[in-house]
Amino acid sequence: MSLELKNVEKKVGIETHIHSTNLKLEKNTINILLGSTLAGKTTLMQIMAGLDKPTSGEIWFNGENVTGKEVQKRNCSMVYQQFINYPNFTVFENIASPLKITGIKTDEIKKRVGKVAELLKLSAMLEKKPDELSGGQQQRTALARALVKDSDLILLDEPLANLDFKLREELREELPKLFEDRDCIVVYATTEPLDALMIGGNTATLLEGNVIQYGKTLDVYSKPENLTSAKVFSDPPMNIAEIIKTGDTFKLADNNVQWKSNVQIKDGKYKIGIRPHNITTYKEGNNSVEINGKVLISELSGSESLIHFTNGNLNWVSLSNGIQQKNIGEDTKLHMNVNEFLYFDQNNRLVNHG
Amino acid sequence: MNKTFNQKAWLFVIPVFVLVAFNAAVPLMTVVNYSFQETFGSNVFAWEGTRWFKEILHSERFHASLGRQVIFTFIILLIQLPLGIGIALTMPKKGWGVPVCLILMSMPLLIPWNVVGAMWNIFALPDIGFLGNSLNTLGFDYNFTQQSGDAWFTTILMDVWHWTSLVVLLSYAGLNSIQPAYYQAAEIDGASRWDVFRYIELPKMKKVLTLAILLRFMDSFMIYTEPFVLTGGGPGNATNFLSLDLVKMALGQFDLGPAAAMSLIYFLIVLLICWVFYSIMMKDEARS
């Protein structure tokens, strides 16, 4: 079972919402579409579901061309950001609704609904109406309704975005387990890189209607093909600067910070990308370089410190473990882990790392 | 959105098509047919070309009734819009007062229009009508059947009574959609009641008010039944609005050709104004 998009393009008037995309999703995989708000995730998912037709290109499912086939004929289900449930039905009726249409026997419906409700911890709420439930429970109902169909394709469009921070964490943890024993393809859209990293599976980074990179989540994260993919997959944002390489010495273009590395690339100008957690107030790794900075602001969560600092015209962020209180304007010394640097050429393509 | 097509849905539309064709499309084509010809009844037609259109557009009679109609619509809009918004502002947003107010406001809209006309006819009779009698007792010289000023006054009063509720209900719906945070922020900013109306309520009601203006314009511009029952167009020609005049021409004098031409001109004027409104609304949509 596989879902394949061949040269799929979507234009609305003169605007291109999705540029020519080729994607192949395999059975039993969770595929994450990662990108900012208007990157095209929802449009792409609607095309996959059949709610929308591409202006050009084809969609193949299980070796069959399903382009133009109505969504009712395709075996898929969708969960939205806003908790979409039938307000007049109880939780049980909500979950049973896709099964009722297919004409399955009442006993069988009861059994399947019961099983899914237990999986999503809704067994005690089956007789309640959606407006009596909390946000998290409403979204679980929507999820249950999507799962009970046993569809081949399950699409989740930022399902956790409207939930409280903690609820989001909990549900995010449960999601991979929900899809474990099912033979289906799951597509999950989100704006948070952490969602992708915690769920795992495969990730496609999107920007302005383009799929920039697709592959195993950790691969896309640690070996981004280009600077755009790296930027999309960074939260807090990646620190970027111009550098010059001569021999085995690297130097930041605009100030004196230099380091040595065995990275095999030609001499010349490059761009460097450093994730905030690779700049810390303490030394990490066996190859680190110091950088001085003037503190703009330090943000302390219970266990980590985010220090925003400037150096010349660099405006960077560092993330260190532990609490490091720094005052505005203070001069501070930070350490950058050279082994984690990502090098990009002048065309923004990744040339090497570490 | 380019949704997949479901052809079977068209089957549901066929009965409507038939009805509309029977009630609207065919009569409209008949009118167009008549407007270009001269007829003496019994299906005898003589081609006149654009003669009727030219005659109508140059006729004093047409200018007079069109003028009356424009003034009437203008006055109606001038009164009903502020009044409607004002009433909506005083209506409660929560509690048992809400259904009571909504029902009170809906009631005038539910009365058949000729009954409205008849009601006000009796109500305004100078000798036995409550309004007419009271005004005359108070010292006003009031007689809507004989004085044109009084006829206008009564017609306008009747229309305001009948239709302001529509503006009220639309404005109320618009006001209710404003989130409380806006009022709270205004309170914190120290804004006066007038500021709140001018900077928060009015801008947020824009869409709803455009609709209200459009509906009231169309209805008042095409008004027929109520003034017909109330004044019959009189005294003399005082309240002879465009549609009243049109019917007089068609049915009274049996000048079908000119009447048909006038209908079409009437129709085109209304269509033009509607198109203007539509363009304004579309421009707003595009901007937002």
Next chain:
Amino acid sequence: MNFYILTKITDWLIMAKITLKKLSHSYLTKQNNDSDWALRGVDIDWKDGGAYALLGPSGCGKTTLLNIISGLLKPTKGEVLFDDKDVTVLNPVERDIAQIFQFPVIYDTMTVYDNLAFPLKNRGLSETEIDSKVKEIGEMLELTSTLNNKASGLTADGKQKISLGRGLVRSDVNVIMFDEPLTVIDPHLKWVLRSKLKELHQKINRTMIYVTHDQIEALTFADQVVVMHEGQIVQTGTPVELFEKPKHTFVGHFIGSPGMNILPCEIKNGQINFEGKILPTNTSLKKSNFNKTQVGIRPEFVNFSKDGIAVKVKRVSDTGRHKVIDTECGSGSIKILATSSTQIPSGSAHITFDQKYTYAYGDNWIIE
């Protein structure tokens, strides 16, 4: 010039101490049980100029509390005092507060300049005073280039800045309240606006109260965080205190990503018995007659070791900067947070808890 200096001094002097005494509020006219109350017996004592956060899940009462402090809501019971003056019945204008809401509240028909000037106009300031204040705040919030544009044309974060600006522009503002202000902001801009708010607080030093369900927002912004649950305050403290020593299991669970591991245990002879082992802890466990005893340890303070508690490693997630390991033992699941370079054993393993951060909880409250 003297007037200018005077206003600067009074700016500095006008701050407010906020005291809340036994505040309770219900949205119902009659209350039959605890759940009919949105707030139950809240006591708060805040000093001037601090940055405070009200943190809790949806429905915990934080927005209710905020609206009572700002005067948009009158409490069913209790008192609100600003600088020891009872303001419980005063409306927002009389309390000199500013509030920023979840979605940007701006006057669409006005320009950015007029939006910022509006509260000052209503308070009768002169044109020149208004102009200098608006330009000052415009620069602070990086809105200078858009001052003459129509406010409705800005992006969501620009509009929120205008909302914020209208509060900052008034020098008589005692307290600025934020009701989940980053809700509609794009995720990649959320981060920018968040640090901007912190920067702002350090610059202008006025009391700011920030309501949110997002612990990162609360912990990075506030000097003192008030954790709320079901209408009550569960714990108040600095972000570090809440993280290192949660007094209630709810605080342990709610703060930290992932939250604290809380598992059932037994207290015998003043010691924690867990999974057949005695866990060393720095707290003396004097009391021990509880219905429910639990041990709490944050994932950051669990380490793999040669011997210790036996667990099975179920799942490892790599978030780039650390690894989240799900393990399972007889009493339940234990999460571990380890650095990216840590070697994770597979299958069976042993773990130990950092003694300094191991706590025992009786009936959900910490045993000290």
